[in-house]
Amino acid sequence: MARINEHYQKLQAGYLFPEIGRRVAAFQASEPDADVIRLGIGDVTLPLAPAVVEALQRAVGELATAEGFRGYGPDQGYPFLVEAILEHDYRARGVAIDADEIFVSDGSKQDSGNIQEIFAADSTVVVTDPVYPVYVDTNVMAGRSGAADDAGRYAGIRYLAASEANGFAPGPPDEPVDLAYLCSPNNPTGAVMSREVLAAWVAWARESDAVILFDAAYDAFVQDPALPRSIYEIEGARECAIEMRSFSKRAGFTGLRCAYTVVPRACAGRTAAGERVALHGLWARRQSTKYNGVPYPVQRAAEATFSEEGRKQTGEQVAYYMGNARRLREGLGTAGLGVFGGEHAPYIWLRTPGGLSSWDCFDRLLGGAHVVGTPGSGFGPAGEGYFRLSAFNDRARVDEAIARIQRLGAAGW
Numbered sequence: 001m002a003r004i005n006e007h008y009q010k011l012q013a014g015y016l017f018p019e020i021g022r023r024v025a026a027f028q029a030s031e032p033d034a035d036v037i038r039l040g041i042g043d044v045t046l047p048l049a050p051a052v053v054e055a056l057q058r059a060v061g062e063l064a065t066a067e068g069f070r071g072y073g074p075d076q077g078y079p080f081l082v083e084a085i086l087e088h089d090y091r092a093r094g095v096a097i098d099a100d101e102i103f104v105s106d107g108s109k110q111d112s113g114n115i116q117e118i119f120a121a122d123s124t125v126v127v128t129d130p131v132y133p134v135y136v137d138t139n140v141m142a143g144r145s146g147a148a149d150d151a152g153r154y155a156g157i158r159y160l161a162a163s164e165a166n167g168f169a170p171g172p173p174d175e176p177v178d179l180a181y182l183c184s185p186n187n188p189t190g191a192v193m194s195r196e197v198l199a200a201w202v203a204w205a206r207e208s209d210a211v212i213l214f215d216a217a218y219d220a221f222v223q224d225p226a227l228p229r230s231i232y233e234i235e236g237a238r239e240c241a242i243e244m245r246s247f248s249k250r251a252g253f254t255g256l257r258c259a260y261t262v263v264p265r266a267c268a269g270r271t272a273a274g275e276r277v278a279l280h281g282l283w284a285r286r287q288s289t290k291y292n293g294v295p296y297p298v299q300r301a302a303e304a305t306f307s308e309e310g311r312k313q314t315g316e317q318v319a320y321y322m323g324n325a326r327r328l329r330e331g332l333g334t335a336g337l338g339v340f341g342g343e344h345a346p347y348i349w350l351r352t353p354g355g356l357s358s359w360d361c362f363d364r365l366l367g368g369a370h371v372v373g374t375p376g377s378g379f380g381p382a383g384e385g386y387f388r389l390s391a392f393n394d395r396a397r398v399d400e401a402i403a404r405i406q407r408l409g410a411a412g413w
Contacts (some may be wrong), residue, residue, distance in 0.1 A: 007143045012152065016133055016378035017041050022364075027366055037401045039328075039389045040372040042187065042253045042346065046210040046320065048301075049313035052251065053305035059297035073293045075284070077260065078106025081176045081299045084306040085260060089204035089219075089245065095232045101264050101280065103287055104302075106257040108217045108246040113138040114290075115242060115261070116179070116215055118282040119269065123178040126158040128170055130188055130379030130386070132215070135181040151381040159172070161382045162189055168196040168340065168349070169193045172204035179211055182231075185218040188388040190325075190341020192227055197332050198234050205240035211269065212241040217259075220250035220318050222344045238264040242279065249346065251314045252303040258294050258302040321346045324398045325391035332389075335409045349376070354413040361387050364413060369404035 020040050023218035028036060062068030076082070082102050090097045105111050113134050116123075125139050136157060139145060146155030153159055158177055160170040172180070184193040184200065193201075205212050212231065219229040222307075231237045246259035263283045268276045293324075304310045325342035333339045338351030352361040358375035365371045365387075374390075376383030391398070 005141065007141050007145075010140050010145065010147050010154070011052050011137060012148060015246065016374070017034065019378075020372065020374065023362070024366065026373055031370075034370045036366070036370045036372060037393070037397050037404070039391075039393060039398070039401055040374045042249070042390045042392060044249060044254050044317075044321075044392050045394060046252055046317050048252050048256070049305070049310060049317065051304045051307055051310035051313055052256075052301045055300045055310075056297050059300035059333065063296065070296045073296055073299070075172075075288045075293065076100065076102065078296070078299050082386045083302045084303050088306045088311075090232070093230060093233060094315070095230055097232065097262060098265070101262050102260050103263065103283065104258065104260045104294055104299065105287075105291070106259065107248065108215060108244040108259045108261075109134055111244045111259060111261045112181070112215055114286070115244075115265045115283070116142055116144075118279060118286055119179060119211075120272075124156070124158065126160060126173055126177040127380075128182065128186075129153075129159040129381060130162060130376060130383030131181065132183055132187050133379065135183075135213075135215075152377070153381055159380065159382070162186070162191070162341070163382065167191055169197050171197060171200050176208040177210055179213060180205065181213050181215070183215040183217075184228075185221055185345035187215075187218065187345070188347055188374065188376065188383065189386075190328075190343070190345035190347040191342040191349075192222055195226075195228050195234065196226055198231060198237075202231070202234045202237045202240060206236055210240065211267065212237075214241050214243045216243055217246040218249055218345050219245060220314075221322060221346055223322065223367045227344065232262070232264075233340070238266045240267060242267060242283075247302050247305060250318060251302070251310075252317060253298075256298055256301060258298050265345065285372070320395070321391045324393065324395060327395075327398055328389055328402060330389060331399075332405060335406045337409070342391065345406075348389040348391070349387065350387050352376075353389050355411065356413060358384055358387060365408070368411075369401070369408045371401045371404055 001356045051327040082099050145157050146153050162168040168189040214231040231241045243262045247253035265280045303313050307309050328348045329339050329342035341347050341349040362375045374388040376386030
């Protein structure tokens with residue numbers, strides 16, 4: 001009989017968002033006439049920008065001709081997209097990245113989960129808490145942890161509390177750890193790391209000979225140009241950091257799928273014998289072995305987001321969502337809720353009212369206001385007592401959700 005990977009059995013009952021879906025489905029089955037507003041999962045709602053659609057259509061038309069047909073693309077992405085990424089995401093910010101250090105992929109979720117494959121099974125891991133569940137779960141699956149305790153923390157994984165006291169942006173640990181997962185702007189708290197906090201992390205990683213896995217999927221939502229959008233804006237980061245970015249939220253590609261990961265050639269790990277090995281070659285080998293790349297039309301669509309019209313149109317979409325975030329932040333604040341985030345990210349992180357647990361708050365919002373959010377405890381033990389709302393929805397629906405929550409609060413939680 002085939003043996004299973006028993007590390008999967010350490011995982012909590014279910015991945016967060018399927019559990020939310022299960023509860024919402026059960027509610028709708030019992031209340032079929034309820035008008036449910038979904039502000040839970042961070043999925044975009046606006047249609048693709050016209051520049052993106054036009055690029056897709058042109059690329060599909062090319063594939064319909066003998067002259068324009070393409071099969072397998074380059075392992076790391078087509079040069080036209082890589083060059084656009086270099087010009088607009090890095091050179092425009094004064095960051096030097098080489099073209100062959102960029103790996104185009106079909107999602108940052110996949111990359112943040114797959115990247116752990118190039119590191120030793122006994123590597124130690126540190127995460128901020130609350131945390132995007134994929135960072136933890138994929139390392140549990142790989143065997144880098146023990147069982148979870150009653151609070152949900154896995155033995156062998158180091159947790160750093162992201163709290164109100166530290167602005168939900170903790171500094172590095174006080175001991176060496178091999179791998180550190182950082183997300184800024186942060187999912188779920190909406191906090192963005194300052195240049196000073198990121199510099200402290202980079203200094204720690206270089207001193208500890210650690211690697212930072214930096215998820216910048218929400219970089220386009222940073223409103224203050226003085227705040228870093230890339231970890232490579234910090235001196236020395238090329239020697240210790242891998243960065244992941246996505247077109248999902250910045251350009252509405254959650255269904256289209258395109259992202260990229262940067263692995264600088266200067267970033268290295270060690271063998272058991274102490275030999276330094278560049279991580280670039282390991283990731284290149286992993287991708288060429290297990291992955292065949294993003295389809296040509298999708299890469300043309302991603303390239304179009306960097307055109308003059310594409311930047312204007314996708315920028316307007318980001319502004320729309322950030323307008324929703326502002327309304328949520330202000331509307332819930334006036335309702336007496338403790339509200340955080342929503343300034344540099346499309347997420348509102350709020351303190352649950354009346355001492356409710358995160359899941360009790362979920363049930364109360366769903367049953368009393370017909371609004372779906374995400375329990376903070378689903379992102380880690382330090383998320384207990386908090387709740388996440390997403391700004392990804394129609395403006396009128398967001399306003400209606402605010403009004404419903406205000407009425408629920410006025411009636412008493």
